[in-house]
Amino acid sequence: MLRPPTLPRRSSSFETPRVGVYKVFDREAKRLQKDFAARRDGGERSRTVDYLRDEVAERLMERFLDIKRKFDTIIDLGCGPGHFSKLLEPNKTRKVVMIDSSRESLYRDPDEEFDVEIERIHADEESLLNILPRQSQEAVVSCLSLHWINDLPGVLVQVKEALKPDGLFLGAMFGGDTLFELRTALQLAELDREGGISPHVSPMTDTRDVSNLLGRAGFTLLTVDTDEVRVGYPSMWELLEDLKDMGEGNAIFGRRHFIHRDTLAAASAIYKEMHGTEDGTVPATFQVIYMIGWKPSPTQRQPLERGSAEMSLKDVL
Template structure:
């Protein structure tokens, strides 16, 4: 998602504040698969290596969980909005277990964590959890190789699918794994995520190096994700967009945190280096275009929440056209008169 370059500045957590703004009706992210795919946008092996590296430094990595923890809490709230309870929840792209931090035995009796990064998957294995956890080292794009069809009632995914190359195929596998009338609850980064960083890097690189390169991952919009859910065969699908804004002391702390989140740039055709001069220029442009009054800079994380259900005959269906039994005039009232043509 973000640039790989870093100057190793400290976290400065006390200077960061997360502010959730109202939902908006647009954009969100796109994701990653196998590097062997002819349609690969992301280098999946590199992404696993980045996340493994981040997880090995447990203390530093845990300090950067703030965005995913916030989104995980919001996702569990959405799970609680569903009247039924699920004994087992399958967490796809789980990381160390962001969702599991926010559940208890009244919500579910077990969570199965699936992640392609073994180091990240087991990063918090030494911490206690309120519900039993089963960890499976598995790529999100290979669910069908491990889980039977119609085997789970609830599948969730918290901020991992923006690195999936074959997003339609992954959604189809999730739907296949669900039991009829099972639910998928997911969240992905959206199209406006890190737009401030993207524009600052592009302007600086164009000015200093005479061209631009992909420094922030491409992302899709909410309409496209709705279409993908429908294409995968989900019923009653809904998508809504939210935003989280974090204040950082400078571009260096932002990039450093992205590194320890495991969210460094993994675009296949990325440039592997970024000169210190270009990064410095990007920091100055960032402050000039987006800087806050206190001297810090904002970073926007756009979150697209989605819910889809595996079709089942028991689900409500729209009434057939022409099947209405109420006269429109009766519904409006006898005193209503039609508009005059004059």
């Protein structure tokens, strides 16, 4: 279980998603949250809570290193300050293009922290084809930003269209079981104290949905797997503070902007009672879905036709 570092507790224009897209998330509110988090205390608070994204970036890099290919340029979509890009080395790529909707987060860290050439583009990830020409990229990577996308199927289609044939898409996003401890504690406390519940933790994609979405977007040779990162906190209050410093506050349309203090106190007690550990801490579980997809190409290895096997599986076994 990860342990966050001990810490004393103390605009640009974007294109609106196309008509017809059901919008769950307030993208402008999310941009402001990320901007505020990145510049708080000169960025020091934001750097202190990098532990989660750094851990996921390292696990995503392990999957990337299994791909025995060097890419001239890689797109880091929804990059933040570059958790994944900072791990790239010249033997895997010459250049990385970092794209993020939050200018403060995008420019938080200086260029000398990167080992490869970088270019930064401040733009909305939901309008990727307004930034990149079709069939222009060798690889697109996204590390923990897709869970704030309103039109996830549409963005995956845009990623596929931006890739060259046999281009790579590599992604990591939070799955549906993320922060289930916090979700249940808040719901039970709100039901008890206020007689109803409202959403405080964002809806997230299920593992099975990711495979279907990648296939519908036109990707092939799919690989999807899940992992968990568990972080121990002294109490629910430290978790909420770290989520704020990560820029991961609630950004659902119609969200409540205020929760009564006694409701939060009840949630903290329920959290500790239901999920507390023997050492007095409470765990927070982050489910991460990792995905790999390739844009179809005539040069890719193709599966054999059904019925073309030369040996029976029964004989092998």
